[in-house]
Amino acid sequence: MCAQHLIRSQRVPLIKALSEGSVDSFESVLDHLLAWQIVCGEEYESLSTTTRSLCASSRDLLDLVESKGEPACRSLLTALGQVLPCTQRRELLLENFKDLLPEEYVPSSATETVQRQRPQMVRMLHGHIAAILQMLLECGTFTHFETEEVQLPIYTSSQQARRLLNLVKGKGEEAAQLLLKKIQEIQASPSAEEAHGNAEEEKYAACLNFQRKLRSTLAAQCRFFSTYDRSDNVCLENIYTDGILEVRNELQNSPLGLLDLLSKKGTVNADADLVLLVGEAGSGKSTLLQRVHLLWASGSAFQDWALMLPFSCRQLNLLERKLSLRSLIFEQCCWPDGNQEEVFQFIVSHPERTILTFDGFDEFKFHFADDERHCSPLEPAKIQTIVFNLLQGNLMKSAQKIVSSRPQAVSPSLRRYVRKEVCLRGFSPEGVEVFIRKQHCDDRVAADVIESLKSNPPLYGLCHVPVFCWIVSKCHKELLGHGHGTPSTVTDVYLMILQHFLRHAAQKDTEIDSWLQGCLGSVLRLGKIALDGVLASCYAFSWLDLQQSGVTEDDMSMGFLVQSKVPYSPTACRFEFLHITLQCFFAALCLVADDEGVAQSMFVTFFRTSSRKKKHSGSCGSCLDLFFQSSAHTEQQEEESTSQQITASFVAGLLSQRHTATLQEMGKMAQLGWKCGQVKKLLLKGMQKHFRSIPPPVPGEKKSMHAMPEFVWLVKCIYEMQDSDLARDAVCSVEVEHFKLIYCGIGPAECTALAFVLKHLKNPIGLQLDFNSVGDVGVEQLLPCLDICKAIYLRNNGISDKGVCILINKGLQCQSMQKIALFNNNLTDECTVHFAELLKKKQNFLSLRLGNNYITEKGAVHLAEGLRHSTSLQYLGLWGNKVGDQGAEELARALQDSSSLVWLSLVDNDIGSMGAQALAVMIEKNKSLEEIWLTNNKITREGVQAILSALEKNKKIKSVWLRGNKLTPEEVVEIGHLEERLTL
Ligand SMILES: Nc1ncnc2c1ncn2[C@@H]1O[C@H](COP(=O)(O)OP(=O)(O)OP(=O)(O)O)[C@@H](O)[C@H]1O
Numbered sequence: 001m002c003a004q005h006l007i008r009s010q011r012v013p014l015i016k017a018l019s020e021g022s023v024d025s026f027e028s029v030l031d032h033l034l035a036w037q038i039v040c041g042e043e044y045e046s047l048s049t050t051t052r053s054l055c056a057s058s059r060d061l062l063d064l065v066e067s068k069g070e071p072a073c074r075s076l077l078t079a080l081g082q083v084l085p086c087t088q089r090r091e092l093l094l095e096n097f098k099d100l101l102p103e104e105y106v107p108s109s110a111t112e113t114v115q116r117q118r119p120q121m122v123r124m125l126h127g128h129i130a131a132i133l134q135m136l137l138e139c140g141t142f143t144h145f146e147t148e149e150v151q152l153p154i155y156t157s158s159q160q161a162r163r164l165l166n167l168v169k170g171k172g173e174e175a176a177q178l179l180l181k182k183i184q185e186i187q188a189s190p191s192a193e194e195a196h197g198n199a200e201e202e203k204y205a206a207c208l209n210f211q212r213k214l215r216s217t218l219a220a221q222c223r224f225f226s227t228y229d230r231s232d233n234v235c236l237e238n239i240y241t242d243g244i245l246e247v248r249n250e251l252q253n254s255p256l257g258l259l260d261l262l263s264k265k266g267t268v269n270a271d272a273d274l275v276l277l278v279g280e281a282g283s284g285k286s287t288l289l290q291r292v293h294l295l296w297a298s299g300s301a302f303q304d305w306a307l308m309l310p311f312s313c314r315q316l317n318l319l320e321r322k323l324s325l326r327s328l329i330f331e332q333c334c335w336p337d338g339n340q341e342e343v344f345q346f347i348v349s350h351p352e353r354t355i356l357t358f359d360g361f362d363e364f365k366f367h368f369a370d371d372e373r374h375c376s377p378l379e380p381a382k383i384q385t386i387v388f389n390l391l392q393g394n395l396m397k398s399a400q401k402i403v404s405s406r407p408q409a410v411s412p413s414l415r416r417y418v419r420k421e422v423c424l425r426g427f428s429p430e431g432v433e434v435f436i437r438k439q440h441c442d443d444r445v446a447a448d449v450i451e452s453l454k455s456n457p458p459l460y461g462l463c464h465v466p467v468f469c470w471i472v473s474k475c476h477k478e479l480l481g482h483g484h485g486t487p488s489t490v491t492d493v494y495l496m497i498l499q500h501f502l503r504h505a506a507q508k509d510t511e512i513d514s515w516l517q518g519c520l521g522s523v524l525r526l527g528k529i530a531l532d533g534v535l536a537s538c539y540a541f542s543w544l545d546l547q548q549s550g551v552t553e554d555d556m557s558m559g560f561l562v563q564s565k566v567p568y569s570p571t572a573c574r575f576e577f578l579h580i581t582l583q584c585f586f587a588a589l590c591l592v593a594d595d596e597g598v599a600q601s602m603f604v605t606f607f608r609t610s611s612r613k614k615k616h617s618g619s620c621g622s623c624l625d626l627f628f629q630s631s632a633h634t635e636q637q638e639e640e641s642t643s644q645q646i647t648a649s650f651v652a653g654l655l656s657q658r659h660t661a662t663l664q665e666m667g668k669m670a671q672l673g674w675k676c677g678q679v680k681k682l683l684l685k686g687m688q689k690h691f692r693s694i695p696p697p698v699p700g701e702k703k704s705m706h707a708m709p710e711f712v713w714l715v716k717c718i719y720e721m722q723d724s725d726l727a728r729d730a731v732c733s734v735e736v737e738h739f740k741l742i743y744c745g746i747g748p749a750e751c752t753a754l755a756f757v758l759k760h761l762k763n764p765i766g767l768q769l770d771f772n773s774v775g776d777v778g779v780e781q782l783l784p785c786l787d788i789c790k791a792i793y794l795r796n797n798g799i800s801d802k803g804v805c806i807l808i809n810k811g812l813q814c815q816s817m818q819k820i821a822l823f824n825n826n827l828t829d830e831c832t833v834h835f836a837e838l839l840k841k842k843q844n845f846l847s848l849r850l851g852n853n854y855i856t857e858k859g860a861v862h863l864a865e866g867l868r869h870s871t872s873l874q875y876l877g878l879w880g881n882k883v884g885d886q887g888a889e890e891l892a893r894a895l896q897d898s899s900s901l902v903w904l905s906l907v908d909n910d911i912g913s914m915g916a917q918a919l920a921v922m923i924e925k926n927k928s929l930e931e932i933w934l935t936n937n938k939i940t941r942e943g944v945q946a947i948l949s950a951l952e953k954n955k956k957i958k959s960v961w962l963r964g965n966k967l968t969p970e971e972v973v974e975i976g977h978l979e980e981r982l983t984l
Pocket residue numbers: 239240241242243279280281282283284285286287288360405406435466467468470579580581
């Protein structure tokens with residue numbers, strides 16, 4: 001076959017194979033083409049991958065070779081066949097045209113030999129580059145600068161060899177002769193080979209030692225999960241519970257296993273090396289990374305990588321001096337016991353064998369920027385410069401990087417470097433139970449905790465966030481009736497853990513009523529350092545920081561502060577709050593309880609600007625310093641700070657009337673009333689500002705509001721206050737008809753808060769919650785506001801039949817509910833009985849969209865039963881299910897007499913001509929339908945013919961979509977002429 005045709009017809013897989021392979025394979029292909037004189041030196045340089053992506057270079061290579069005609073195409077296919085590993089060329093048709101290539105001829109000069117033998121030379125030079133450079137230096141052929149340039153550690157051995165060959169070529173015949181002579185000597189000298197072999201072995205041993213040390217350090221760090229009182233170290237393996245992990249792409253969130261974290265699944269940018277792990281506070285990102293580290297360290301998974309280098313952004317914040325990549329790796333991850341040079345050389349020359357993890361990117365005090373390029377692994381630079389260049393791939397390109405962060409802290413500029421984005425959605429309902437059972441060896445206690453949770457829906461909703469689940473489970477005694485009230489807000493949960501710790505510290509189990517008495521001093525001291533830290537993005541404190549804030553040993557012994565857990569740190573030990581959310585809680589306690597240290601203006605300002613923080617700030621300053629700085633920051637430096645938002649929502653919760661008495665128990669707080677009034681005022685103002693920013697509706701469209709992330713936060717604050725009057729005031733005058741809250745990270749806990757506030761809306765709305773993680777539990781939380789929903793959109797939310805049952809039971813009682821969209825959830829035939837019930841009983845129901853679920857002909861039978869009785873349904877969407885011919889027949893029969901349905905989609909449903917014939921009968925009789933979608937089915941000419949005949953008798957129908965069915969191109973043309981309402 002003609003090689004040019006082969007290249008043209010396989011362009012996409014060829015680019016894929018080249019760009020998904022290593023840089024070395026690509027450069028090796030270029031070596032062959034240069035040796036065969038298909039490309040010249042200039043073209044070789046222009047295709048170089050050092051400044052552009054592999055994908056772009058691959059495209060240019062194909063264009064260039066194609067433009068050079070058949071012999072060039074033959075050469076490329078032959079080179080690909082010789083260079084690409086079997087796995088990469090398996091799907092390609094690469095004929096070997098070696099025998100058809102231009103005759104090989106004997107080179108007439110050393111320069112020509114170097115060029116003609118380039119691929120072999122690159123291999124031969126491996127391991128001898130230093131010796132050859134030394135010789136060329138001694139002969140005066142190369143300068144010191146040139147020898148250093150060639151050996152820059154950013155280049156792999158092959159790249160160093162190629163640079164050496166390029167330089168030799170540029171120096172002329174004499175240099176080429178010297179090179180060939182030296183290579184001959186090396187090849188002829190077995191002792192040199194042996195010596196080289198020994199040196200290689202030594203290097204190998206050094207790297208192995210480093211790997212061993214790294215594994216054991218990591219395993220020691222990660223195996224245990226230290227708990228609050230540091231007495232019962234539990235094994236991570238015994239407590240780890242799988243969370244819901246989803247890869248985020250445009251159409252749907254697809255579930256992912258932990259081992260898939262680094263697989264190709266979900267890749268959006270194959271040229272990037274960064275996997276972004278996002279999740280809300282406490283969703284388990286750090287724990288997941290701890291698990292990944294342990295799996296690698298124990299040899300159980302991720303073994304394709306030789307090294308795993310873990311970094312904590314919290315610790316990186318503390319590095320104030322400039323340092324090199326080398327110091328960063330050795331000082332922060334693992335110090336090699338010897339042969340540092342060799343170990344580092346291995347790391348930089350085999351980046352594809354290394355994984356770097358950065359935990360808590362949201363805690364990093366520097367805002368991501370890609371304007372400062374730093375490519376040298378040895379030259380010192382500021383910590384943010386090194387980290388940002390690692391993430392972009394300017395340093396250690398091809399090394400895998402995993403960055404965990406809360407979603408709000410991910411800037412669009414960082415997303416440009418992301419290979420794939422994975423969301424951690426916390427525990428599933430089953431996960432909550434598994435976790436609680438793992439926490440309690442006494443089955444009865446576990447069962448009681450689970451039962452008590454299930455009887456308290458708001459708390460059950462919160463437990464899908466692992467950190468809350470952990471607290472609730474730890475405080476089971478308080479939960480099971482020995483404490484204050486029934487917790488339903490996040491603040492309640494944290495007050496519960498405060499109570500738990502204080503009682504634990506005082507060793508008094510019985511005096512429940514006085515658990516807070518006299519602890520104001522400790523709370524204020526811990527709160528002060530927590531607050532300073534939140535304001536300055538500082539989450540690890542030195543002993544000196546603690547002393548300066550007046551924190552006493554007694555305060556420390558309460559257990560809220562624990563020693564930082566870093567894989568390897570030669571610096572003095574640091575302390576941190578058990579969890580960052582606990583630091584936020586203490587910061588909030590300080591804001592609420594401190595009448596003197598925290599100025600009133602400071603309190604208000606903190607609250608009002610809680611969604612903003614200044615990055616690039618230095619070490620922890622005092623609250624007041626930070627207050628004054630905050631007024632000076634520029635728009636560019638502002639970005640969402642979830643820690644400040646969490647603190648503010650705790651403030652709202654603590655100022656709730658329900659907690660006044662509890663707080664007064666701690667000590668006298670004169671300003672509680674004033675602060676409470678201020679917070680309410682600020683929340684109302686925030687909501688009004690949000691509603692005022694909604695643009696007026698486009699004529700003919702509904703007035704709709706696309707919620708900003710701050711909206712969900714404001715709603716959560718109002719919920720924390722548990723003040724129905726405040727919730728009513730916040731929304732009663734709103735005149736929006738459609739609330740869009742898509743991609744807002746809404747889980748069950750957010751649903752509780754939303755329902756608490758939105759139920760006070762005066763007029764019915766459409767509530768669009770697509771692409772969140774509402775789940776069945778979230779559906780239950782939404783019930784209180786279902787009365788005000790005309791329409792509810794829950795596409796892509798992990799909802800199952802159970803959630804549908806809950807939704808429909810309530811929906812049946814909601815007069816205004818007219819539309820439900822559940823595209824892409826986990827619905828099966830089981831839930832269709834509920835929809836049938838809805839269709840039968842609700843004669844004002846307009847639209848049901850159930851696309852991309854798991855409904856078969858069985859489900860279609862139930863739906864048909866409901867459809868037969870519905871006099872109002874106008875839209876029915878079943879795209880991407882599997883109703884088949886039988887299901888189509890059932891639906892068709894049920895819809896024959898419908899006088900309301902105007903739109904029907906049965907796209908991609910395995911429907912053949914039998915189903916089409918039944919639908920044709922329906923078309924003949926139906927008087928209301930206007931549009932039918934039957935794209936991507938298996939309908940043949942016979943079925944289409946039946947539809948054609950039916951259309952002759954039905955003038956109401958405007959279009960029938962039949963693309964992607966079983967028609968030949970000729971049939972498509974022929975039928976297209978017969979009926980213009982058919983889209984083929
Ligand atoms: N998969 C899990 N299995 C068991 N427990 C978990 C799991 N994930 C989280 N937890 C519990 O929740 C707590 C908080 O989790 P973690 O610190 O990993 O959350 P995070 O997402 O990193 O939070 P943040 O963004 O606030 O730093 C852990 O200390 C642990 O008790």
